[in-house]
Amino acid sequence: MLINRIGAAALAIASALPSLVLSEEQPRAASVQSTFVSPDKSLSFAFSVPEDEDNDFYFTLRVHRDFSWGAVGLGTDDMPGALIFMIYDNRNGESVTFSPRLANGHYEPQYFPQLEVDELPGTGIISEKYMVYQGRCRKNCRTWPLRGNTFGSIDVNSTTQKAIWALGMTEDFASDKPWQGIKYHQQYGTFTIDMARTHGATEPPTLDGNSRNEGTTLDIEHVNKSDVQSTMHAVFMILAIVGLMPLAVVLLRLGGAVRWHALIQAASLVFLLAGLAMGVMTSFRYTRSQKFNSYHQILGFLLTAFFLCQYALGFFNHRQYRQTGVMSKYNAVHVWFGRVVILIAIMNAFFGFTFALNRKYGMVLAGLIIMVCVASLIVIIGRQWLDKRRGITPQGPYPSPRSPYNDSPPTPNQHGPSRAQWPSGMDYFPSEPPPRYESTLEDDSASQRQTIGLRPLSSWRNSRPSGPRRNDTSSSPGIGGTQSPRELL
Numbered sequence: 001m002l003i004n005r006i007g008a009a010a011l012a013i014a015s016a017l018p019s020l021v022l023s024e025e026q027p028r029a030a031s032v033q034s035t036f037v038s039p040d041k042s043l044s045f046a047f048s049v050p051e052d053e054d055n056d057f058y059f060t061l062r063v064h065r066d067f068s069w070g071a072v073g074l075g076t077d078d079m080p081g082a083l084i085f086m087i088y089d090n091r092n093g094e095s096v097t098f099s100p101r102l103a104n105g106h107y108e109p110q111y112f113p114q115l116e117v118d119e120l121p122g123t124g125i126i127s128e129k130y131m132v133y134q135g136r137c138r139k140n141c142r143t144w145p146l147r148g149n150t151f152g153s154i155d156v157n158s159t160t161q162k163a164i165w166a167l168g169m170t171e172d173f174a175s176d177k178p179w180q181g182i183k184y185h186q187q188y189g190t191f192t193i194d195m196a197r198t199h200g201a202t203e204p205p206t207l208d209g210n211s212r213n214e215g216t217t218l219d220i221e222h223v224n225k226s227d228v229q230s231t232m233h234a235v236f237m238i239l240a241i242v243g244l245m246p247l248a249v250v251l252l253r254l255g256g257a258v259r260w261h262a263l264i265q266a267a268s269l270v271f272l273l274a275g276l277a278m279g280v281m282t283s284f285r286y287t288r289s290q291k292f293n294s295y296h297q298i299l300g301f302l303l304t305a306f307f308l309c310q311y312a313l314g315f316f317n318h319r320q321y322r323q324t325g326v327m328s329k330y331n332a333v334h335v336w337f338g339r340v341v342i343l344i345a346i347m348n349a350f351f352g353f354t355f356a357l358n359r360k361y362g363m364v365l366a367g368l369i370i371m372v373c374v375a376s377l378i379v380i381i382g383r384q385w386l387d388k389r390r391g392i393t394p395q396g397p398y399p400s401p402r403s404p405y406n407d408s409p410p411t412p413n414q415h416g417p418s419r420a421q422w423p424s425g426m427d428y429f430p431s432e433p434p435p436r437y438e439s440t441l442e443d444d445s446a447s448q449r450q451t452i453g454l455r456p457l458s459s460w461r462n463s464r465p466s467g468p469r470r471n472d473t474s475s476s477p478g479i480g481g482t483q484s485p486r487e488l489l
Helices: 002-030 228-255 258-283 295-324 331-355 359-390
Strands: 034-037 043-050 057-064 070-074 082-089 096-103 116-119 124-126 130-139 143-145 151-153 161-167 187-193 199-201 216-222
Touching: 034 187, 034 216, 043 070, 043 161, 057 070, 057 082, 082 130, 096 116, 096 130, 228 258, 228 331, 228 359, 258 295, 295 331, 331 359
Parallel strands: 043 199
Antiparallel strands: 034 043, 043 057, 057 130, 070 082, 070 161, 082 096, 116 130, 124 130, 143 151, 161 187, 187 216
16 A cells, blocks of 8 residues: 555656746756947847758847847857848837848948848837837848849857847937938947857746846947048038138129139139049949939039139139230130039038938038028128228229239230330339329429420421521521420320
């Protein structure tokens, strides 16, 4: 009897052991994951592999909402060839948009719709501070096509699989489109992940504020990065179009400073071409601009050609005026064509800020343009008011034809012989009228002034004397009555 009871108890214990073992293994399998946390804890990524699956894997991505977007790339420690999981706020700000992409180079990754991912519960906005996406990748997860008939891949049995991470700019950004264009990253780096240790998971990995690095190692971190080329493109173009070109026009209109007008416009041409070069280099960084078919880019190339034509018109117009003192027939074209081109260029600057996803800077540009216009009007109107008070007659945008580029007196090389070659006693330019005749007598009364005796001229035949010709000259030649001296013209 006792033996039967002991045997029954042994059987009960033996039957309970498998269930106890499974109950302990189940939580362990569900919690297997490798976790990466960025140094400032703004981005976290967790990875796990389901048991007996040839293509699937679980992943969870968590990004702080201070950043416009966050992403992790698998398969490489550099951008080219990486499979990228990116998330950002959706339009209403209540959930997140998942954007799978492929990176084929060091430029904006391209949307990859062939990747199939099941969105899992737990996706959304957490505590109003974090974007979280949980998913199970179903297709094109472990291998994916690249350009040139090549493929990228990950090895889920590797203990040192390479990966990259990045965070966008610290600004508001939201879209429901998974193919939405993005701006340059502010932080990025590389890390390695142990995928072999994650096999056997039954649930997606979890992330929270207490998550720490497990099965991952940070390799490289870069912070405070920005798109310098795009910034310099905007700075150079605005400096040339909104700054230097209006300044050159104002100087010309104020006092005929033609030389300063030409020098400043030459400087604006240098900044214009430098801005064009920066814009072309920036265009290769983004998929939306690589084909150079946007209205901002097309207008930019056309406007650059128009500005070159405008500079040529100005050069030939000034050269002819300097040589002849007469405006060329292209002067009106130069003036009005320049005004129209500058106006279109300013409009294209607003298009450019929209194209670069920087609309808020368009408001800054609008304020700058208003300031420039107001300052120019104050200077021009103020100068005209001062000239009117001083009794100065405006001479237009160009100086006297005698000296179109300065107001200094003419030099001997410009107007003939040097002063040493002039006749003695001449103290005026040979090309100018002589000074008015003035009497040198101390007694300036009318009775003491010298006069020259002249008489009305008559026909030579009638005035010819009938007697023999005299070779001597009479001391009082009869050539008319007393006359006042004339000025020489």
